[in-house]
Amino acid sequence: xxxxxxxxxxxxxxxxxxxxxxxxxxxxxxxxxxxxxxxxxxxxxxxxxxxxxxxxxxxxxxxxxxxxxxxxxxxxxxxxxxxxxxxxxxxxxxxxxxxxxxxxxxxxxxxxxxxxxxxxxxxxxxxxxxxxxxxxxxxxxxxxxxxxxxxxxxxxxxxxxxxxxxxxxxxxxxxxxxxxxxxxxxxxxxxxxxxxxxxxxxxxxxxxxxx
Amino acid sequence: xxxxxxxxxxxxxxxxxxxxxxxxxxxxxxxxxxxxxxxxxxxxxxxxxxxxxxxxxxxxxxxxxxxxxxxxxxxxxxxxxxxxxxxxxxxx
Numbered sequence: 001x002x003x004x005x006x007x008x009x010x011x012x013x014x015x016x017x018x019x020x021x022x023x024x025x026x027x028x029x030x031x032x033x034x035x036x037x038x039x040x041x042x043x044x045x046x047x048x049x050x051x052x053x054x055x056x057x058x059x060x061x062x063x064x065x066x067x068x069x070x071x072x073x074x075x076x077x078x079x080x081x082x083x084x085x086x087x088x089x090x091x092x093x094x095x096x097x098x099x100x101x102x103x104x105x106x107x108x109x110x111x112x113x114x115x116x117x118x119x120x121x122x123x124x125x126x127x128x129x130x131x132x133x134x135x136x137x138x139x140x141x142x143x144x145x146x147x148x149x150x151x152x153x154x155x156x157x158x159x160x161x162x163x164x165x166x167x168x169x170x171x172x173x174x175x176x177x178x179x180x181x182x183x184x185x186x187x188x189x190x191x192x193x194x195x196x197x198x199x200x201x202x203x204x205x206x207x208x209x210x211x
Numbered sequence: 212x213x214x215x216x217x218x219x220x221x222x223x224x225x226x227x228x229x230x231x232x233x234x235x236x237x238x239x240x241x242x243x244x245x246x247x248x249x250x251x252x253x254x255x256x257x258x259x260x261x262x263x264x265x266x267x268x269x270x271x272x273x274x275x276x277x278x279x280x281x282x283x284x285x286x287x288x289x290x291x292x293x294x295x296x297x298x299x300x301x302x303x
Contacts, residue, residue: 028287121226
């Protein structure tokens with residue numbers, strides 16, 4: 001079993017030096033840090049079937065090539081680009097023509113569909129009021145946390161990937177575009193759709209107290 | 212003349228649906244000056260869209276914090292061993 005120690009790798013330069021030196025602890029650190037997001041990126045490109053395999057292949061590629069990492073991007077962007085390339089290569093091997101657009105059609109009942117707006121673009125009903133608009137109070141709501149996580153898991157994969165890379169991982173739209181192989185403008189659309197879906201979850205929670 | 216002026220103004224005004232489409236670009240400061248100005252003008256006049264924009268901003272703020280990054284503990288040592296095994300196999 002690989003040896004794991006407790007070195008602190010908060011500093012990215014120290015972490016990269018550790019990786020290049022072949023330190024198991026440094027590698028475990030990036031596995032913990034990136035594995036979850038890598039799976040989300042792989043699922044966005046290949047769908048569920050090949051995502052686990054793609055991530056494993058990506059880890060092997062990272063392990064073999066870490067010494068060649070030239071630090072022209074952040075470590076995270078480099079790792080995500082590798083998993084994205086592995087996913088695309090896998091798609092080619094499987095000869096499947098799956099695009100993000102196919103994977104990521106408009107979610108039924110999405111905020112921007114006909115129900116919320118009249119034909120001339122006015123709102124068909126007023127924006128619902130919320131019982132609480134305090135972020136601090138909302139963050140304390142366990143049921144809301146459950147609803148948000150549940151909804152995140154049923155978002156179309158590309159929307160979920162774009163949302164997580166942008167709003168959680170704080171990647172730039174351009175970098176996300178490179179990782180997911182779509183334009184930055186399309187990334188903005190994906191992130192916006194995801195936010196609107198989550199907004200509707202909060203709307204419903206405020207109204208009913210449930211998902 | 213008055214009708215002409217109204218038509219010109221109407222042409223430059225955004226609808227609520229336009230604002231809903233552009234809301235993230237506005238919050239992320241990606242809308243550009245002209246569009247920003249149009250959105251602000253709409254928000255001045257429309258309390259529903261002001262509320263919507265406020266709610267979207269709160270969503271953007273709290274949703275990432277409510278999302279659990281990983282649902283289960285991962286054994287990174289085990290994953291690393293697996294990577295090493297595969298690397299040795301492919302090199303051998």
